[in-house]
Amino acid sequence: NAGVTQTPKFQVLKTGQSMTLQCAQDMNHNSMYWYRQDPGMGLRLIYYSASEGTTDKGEVPNGYNVSRLNKREFSLRLESAAPSQTSVYFCATCRLTKNTGELFFGEGSRLTVL
Amino acid sequence: EDKVVQSPLSLVVHEGDTVTLNCSYEVTNFRSLLWYKQEKKAPTFLFMLTSSGIEKKSGRLSSILDKKELFSILNITATQTGDSAVYLCAAGGTSYGKLTFGQGTILTVHP
Numbered sequence: 001n002a003g004v005t006q007t008p009k010f011q012v013l014k015t016g017q018s019m020t021l022q023c024a025q026d027m028n029h030n031s032m033y034w035y036r037q038d039p040g041m042g043l044r045l046i047y048y049s050a051s052e053g054t055t056d057k058g059e060v061p062n063g064y065n066v067s068r069l070n071k072r073e074f075s076l077r078l079e080s081a082a083p084s085q086t087s088v089y090f091c092a093t094c095r096l097t098k099n100t101g102e103l104f105f106g107e108g109s110r111l112t113v114l
Numbered sequence: 115e116d117k118v119v120q121s122p123l124s125l126v127v128h129e130g131d132t133v134t135l136n137c138s139y140e141v142t143n144f145r146s147l148l149w150y151k152q153e154k155k156a157p158t159f160l161f162m163l164t165s166s167g168i169e170k171k172s173g174r175l176s177s178i179l180d181k182k183e184l185f186s187i188l189n190i191t192a193t194q195t196g197d198s199a200v201y202l203c204a205a206g207g208t209s210y211g212k213l214t215f216g217q218g219t220i221l222t223v224h225p
Contacts, residue, residue, distance in 0.1 A: 004156075031211045042118070042202065042215035043157075050209075058212065090156065094211030101210030102148065105156035 002026055004106035006091050012112045013081045021076040021109050023091030031094040032074040033058075033103065034066065036087040043090065049074055081113045116141045118205050120216035127193055128224050135188040135219045137203030147179055147186045148213065150202040157202055160188070193223045 004025045013019055025032065030051045035043040035058075045058030049068040063085060065077045078085055089109045094101040118139045127133055139147065146164045150157035161170045163179035163186060170177050174193075179186045190197055200220050204213035 033211050035215075040123075040217055042217045043204075043213075044215070045212060048212060059214075092211070096210055101146075101206065102159055102162055103157075103204075103211055103213065104159070107155045 004091055004093055004104055006089075006106035006109050008109060009107065010110050012114065013078075014114050015082060017081050018077065018079050019081065019111075020078075021089055021091075021111075023074045023076070023106060024072050025074075025091075025093045025104075026072065027093050027095070027104060028071075029093035029095055029104075030071070031096075031101070032068065033092040033094065034064075034074070034076045035090045035092060035105075036060065037090060037108075038087050046076065046089075078111075081111075083113045085111065086113045087111060116205070116207070116214040118203055118214050118216040120201075120203050120219050122219060123217060124220040124222070126222045126224065129194055131193050131223075132189065132191045133193060133221060135190075135201050135203075135221070136185065137187070137216055138185040139203075139205040139214070139216075140184060141205040141207050141214055143207040144181070144184075144205060145208060146206045148204045148206070149177055149186070149188050150204065152200040152202055152218070153198075160201075190221075193221075195223050195225055197221060198223045 033048040047066040092103040149160040166181040200218040203216040
């Protein structure tokens, strides 16, 4: 039972290069999220998708695009990478409980932009 | 702007000690406060609190929420080296999964 799977786990890019982070879940959750984690700043929401076919900006969307390909998959694209995008990226899904939701995270993708 | 602040930012204790981690929040239309433990990789879920004054407990860990004063605490009793991790506090409003995270508390437990 994989849960939330992210690829790649590590990536080094040069400034200006593009790349896509892939995320797939087998938990049958509707909502999916991309967070980034930087030292001393906790996790910050980049984009999210409440359901298949919808996407919305989070707290720090600049420099990123997303695609909700189907219910299982949610990708994050960096069109022109910048050193400020060096971070650890986490994909998550949300299990809705009675009045709120609990996030389940993938293992993270460590991206370095030189 | 929603905000979550954790304290202390780091803590070093010895096995057997009891620790208290603090989390204060300001979140529009607050619904829930969550605690996560993060070791080397993905954050793993510990507790979700939605009601004031009701303690949630799991083994040596417990947590409580005060919605009037807008804070939560996470207690760990009889700490073990395996408790060494970053503890993240997050608060959510009406949009499920859109959590605002604190900076985290780095807990180090020495043998």
